[in-house]
Amino acid sequence: MAYLITGGARSGKSLFAEQYASRLASRGIYIATSRVSDDEEMRHRVTLHQQQREQAAFRWETLEEPDQLALKLDEIGSMADQRQREGESPPVVLVDCLTLWLTNRLLIHEASPPEMLEAEVSRLVESIAAYRHPLLLVTNEVGSGIVPAYPLGRTFRDAAGRMNRMLAERCERVFLVVSGIPVDLKRIAFTWDEL
Structure with missing residues (x-):
């Protein structure tokens, strides 16, 4: 049961995802994918998000996983299956x-053939x-702006667009958050049967 939540920067995606999560279960696992390194501004953002989750009434366990996300989801899914059987x-x-x-993956595969990144996304x-359990996925909608002026930026924009499209096909619900307002895209989506 995967739900995709997309939107622009600072649109309210993460807040909506956290509120939605609190309605799906009594506790949650928050998988953070950022790689903080020496970026002071990013470190401040991460700290702020961690403090907000700690102060929330909803119980979060935070896991940092900037690289092996598929493997981490497989592991958590197996543990959740076992707990459900119990x-x-x-x-x-x-x-x-x-x-x-x-x-993170693009920077690792920057000099590799595009198929390597595509294989990781697949x-x-x-x-x-x-x-098989409740899973909320936050992503950015990056294709609505200007075309990046540099090749790596264009590669990222295209890869993100393909990834989001592939996920939207597989997810039960897809939300677009704009100015803090979530819109259920699959509920209002056009279908060819309407013609």
């Missing part, structure tokens, strides 16, 4: 965010499709 409700999993994960999509 009569325990599985936690909701929230991944924030897929475009940061994609950035592997992630397969793991998400196989995940």
Whole structure:
């Protein structure tokens, strides 16, 4: 049961995802994909997000996974399956965010053939499709702006667009968050049967 949440920067995607998670389960696993390194501004953002989750009434366990996201989801899914067989409700999993994960993988594969990055994205999509418990995926909508002036930026924009499209096909619900307002895209989506 995967749900995709997309939108622009600072649109309210993460807040919506966290609120949605609290309605799906009594506790959650928050998978953070950022790679903080020496970026002071990013470190401040991460600290702020961690403090907000700690102060929330909803119980979060935070896992840092900037690289091996598919493997981590497979592991959590297996543990959740086992707990469910034992009569325990599985936690909701929230991944924030897929475009940061994609950035991490793109930088590793920058000099590699494009097929290597595409294979990692496909592997992630397969793991998400196989995940049988509540799973919220936050991603950025990056294709609505100007065309990046440099090749790596264009590669990222195109890869993110393909990844988001593949995930939208597999997810039960897809939300676009604009100015803090979530819109359920699959509920209002056009279908060819309407013609």
